[in-house]
Amino acid sequence: xxxxxxxxxxxxxxxxxxxxxxxxxxxxxxxxxxxxxxxxxxxxxxxxxxxxxxxxxxxxxxxxxxxxxxxxxxxxxxxxxxxxxxxxxxxxxxxxxxxxxxxxxxxxxxxxxxxxxxxxxxxxxxxxxxxxxxxxxxxxxxxxxxxxxxxxxxxxxxxxxxxxxxxxxxxxxxxxxxxxxxxxx
Amino acid sequence: xxxxxxxxxxxxxxxxxxxxxxxxxxxxxxxxxxxxxxxxxxxxxxxxxxxxxxxxxxxxxxxxxxxxxxxxxxxxxxxxxxxxxxxxxxxxxxxxxxxxxxxxxxxxxxxxxxxxxxxxxxxxxxxxxxxxxxxxxxxxxxxxxxxxxxxxxxxxxxxxxxxxxxxxxxxxxxxxxxxxxxxxxxxxxxxxxxxxxxxxxxxxxxxxxxxxxxxxxxxxxxxxxxxxxxxxxxxxxxxxxxxxxxxxxxxxxxxxxxxxxxxxxxxxxxxxxxxxxxxxxxxxxxxxxxxxxxxxxxxxxxxxxxxxxxxxxxxxxxxxx
Numbered sequence: 483x484x485x486x487x488x489x490x491x492x493x494x495x496x497x498x499x500x501x502x503x504x505x506x507x508x509x510x511x512x513x514x515x516x517x518x519x520x521x522x523x524x525x526x527x528x529x530x531x532x533x534x535x536x537x538x539x540x541x542x543x544x545x546x547x548x549x550x551x552x553x554x555x556x557x558x559x560x561x562x563x564x565x566x567x568x569x570x571x572x573x574x575x576x577x578x579x580x581x582x583x584x585x586x587x588x589x590x591x592x593x594x595x596x597x598x599x600x601x602x603x604x605x606x607x608x609x610x611x612x613x614x615x616x617x618x619x620x621x622x623x624x625x626x627x628x629x630x631x632x633x634x635x636x637x638x639x640x641x642x643x644x645x646x647x648x649x650x651x652x653x654x655x656x657x658x659x660x661x662x663x664x665x666x667x
Numbered sequence: 668x669x670x671x672x673x674x675x676x677x678x679x680x681x682x683x684x685x686x687x688x689x690x691x692x693x694x695x696x697x698x699x700x701x702x703x704x705x706x707x708x709x710x711x712x713x714x715x716x717x718x719x720x721x722x723x724x725x726x727x728x729x730x731x732x733x734x735x736x737x738x739x740x741x742x743x744x745x746x747x748x749x750x751x752x753x754x755x756x757x758x759x760x761x762x763x764x765x766x767x768x769x770x771x772x773x774x775x776x777x778x779x780x781x782x783x784x785x786x787x788x789x790x791x792x793x794x795x796x797x798x799x800x801x802x803x804x805x806x807x808x809x810x811x812x813x814x815x816x817x818x819x820x821x822x823x824x825x826x827x828x829x830x831x832x833x834x835x836x837x838x839x840x841x842x843x844x845x846x847x848x849x850x851x852x853x854x855x856x857x858x859x860x861x862x863x864x865x866x867x868x869x870x871x872x873x874x875x876x877x878x879x880x881x882x883x884x885x886x887x888x889x890x891x892x893x894x895x896x897x898x899x900x901x902x903x904x905x906x907x908x909x910x911x912x913x914x915x916x917x918x919x920x921x922x923x924x925x926x927x928x929x930x931x932x933x934x935x936x937x938x939x940x941x942x943x944x945x946x947x948x949x950x951x952x953x954x955x956x957x958x959x960x961x962x963x964x965x966x967x968x969x970x971x972x973x974x975x976x977x978x979x980x981x982x983x984x985x986x987x988x
Contacts, residue, residue, distance in 0.1 A: 491869055491872055491873070495865060495868065495869065495872075498861065498865055499862065499865050501861075502858045502859075502861040502862040502865065503858075503862065505854060505855070505857070505858030505861075506855060506858040506859060506862065509851045509852075509854045509855035509858060510855060512851045513848060513851050513852070513855065516846050516848055516851070519846065520846065523843065538843060538844075538846070541843050542843055545840060545842070545843070548840065570844050571843075571844060574841040574842075574843075574844065577840070577841050578840040578841060581837065581838075581839070581840050584837060585837065588837070591832075592832070592833050614786055617726045617784070617786070618760070618762070618784065621726050621727070621728050621784060623726075623841075624726075624825075624838075625838035625839070625841065626726065626838075627724065627725045627726035627825055628825050628826065628837075628838050629837050629838050630725060630726065630786070630788065631725045631788035631789075631824065631825050631826055632788070632826060632832075632835050632837060633788070634725075634787065634788025635788050635790065635826065635832060635835075636832055
């Protein structure tokens with residue numbers, strides 16, 4: 483007996499089937515990746531950061547480190563996100579980085595005032611730079627605006643330059659130059 | 668600096684006053700010459716406007732538009748304009764710069780749009796200046812230089828001026844942005860629906876379950892033959908009709924049914940036995956249509972007759988079911 487020859491389906495059918503099949507595979511893979519990422523974010527202490535770690539996991543790890551007080555390592559991780567292509571994540575990283583600097587600077591300013599002038603100035607300056615960067619990317623970040631205004635408020639006034647005791651005029655400068663030592667040629 | 672001696676005489680004073688008037692007139696003439704040169708210059712007017720100059724706070728973006736109307740032919744030297752990302756003062760950065768040119772009635776209008784961002788913290792409202800922007804226009808070797816005037820705006824504080832520095836509570840860290848899955852779910856749903864839809868289409872097209880029970884092959888084919896019969900008679904249509912009936916017979920038999928298989932087929936389906944002569948004629952007509960050189964449908968076996976046979980097959984099949 484000869485086999486039944488089925489009626490042919492139009493070529494469009496196969497094309498569309500392929501498109502839909504690819505769509506299912508791609509979207510399914512993306513959803514799987516997202517759920518894996520969310521699982522990892524829920525346990526930031528288990529995240530091991532290396533050069534292949536996704537930006538969002540680095541961010542989650544940095545947040546966790548800030549919460550447990552390891553700000554030095556958090557600064558390093560947030561700074562590594564300075565060039566990430568995800569602009570929203572970059573802006574958030576710069577904001578949180580600035581917060582670390584500003585909290586530190588503000589604590590020193592409120593505790594010791596001008597006694598810690600250099601340290602406070604450095605920390606506040608770094609905070610301002612990072613808030614500015616965050617606001618350049620997202621001007622609608624009102625938290626960054628607020629904190630930056632505060633950073634500018636507590637920026638210590640510049641130290642006055644020590645006054646020079648020299649009161650001479652230009653010609654007198656030459657008059658103070660030492661002459662040839664006695665006995666010279 | 669001119670100092671008037673209070674002890675000069677009245678005559679001298681009159682003479683002195685006259686001299687002052689003369690010098691003033693001369694000075695006015697000198698001042699008038701460049702002013703006149705400006706009005707006859709290729710620039711007809713220059714305006715700067717801003718949507719608002721108040722209620723601005725730290726981080727806000729403020730835009731301004733510079734409109735220059737001038738003679739046709741002058742080109743704006745864009746290299747001279749402030750670049751996006753550059754700072755124009757301690758507290759102002761240029762975020763965006765774009766310009767357009769429109770020529771109408773022997774006059775070119777340049778519109779230069781600048782968006783600034785303010786980075787200054789104030790404890791109470793303060794008036795700040797947006798600096799003047801130098802503009803250069805060139806036509807061949809002629810160069811026209813001017814500047815968009817400076818303007819000012821009021822910057823207000825975000826933090827209450829009454830709040831002490833020690834009492835300010837900093838805004839907390841920003842969380843990780845929410846990962847949007849809805850888009851992926853949507854696309855997955857669309858792809859799945861599409862594939863399921865295609866599967867149904869294939870089942871319907873091939874007469875597979877659930878469509879095969881509802882529409883027997885002969886009924887489907889009878890309907891298709893009716894549509895085909897409405898079209899102008901041609902050999903192509905006739906061959907198509909024959910092919911459709913062959914498909915229906917194949918589908919019913921479960922294998923490719925040729926004339927030689929007819930006795931076996933009728934054994935399997937005895938209810939169709941009374942149609943044996945018609946089926947034999949159909950196979951003969953099919954053989955003639957596909958293998959003989961004919962240009963039109965044969966008069967003794969038309970598409971109408973094909974449809975009639977198909978309907979009889981469908982009817983008998985239906986009765987059996």
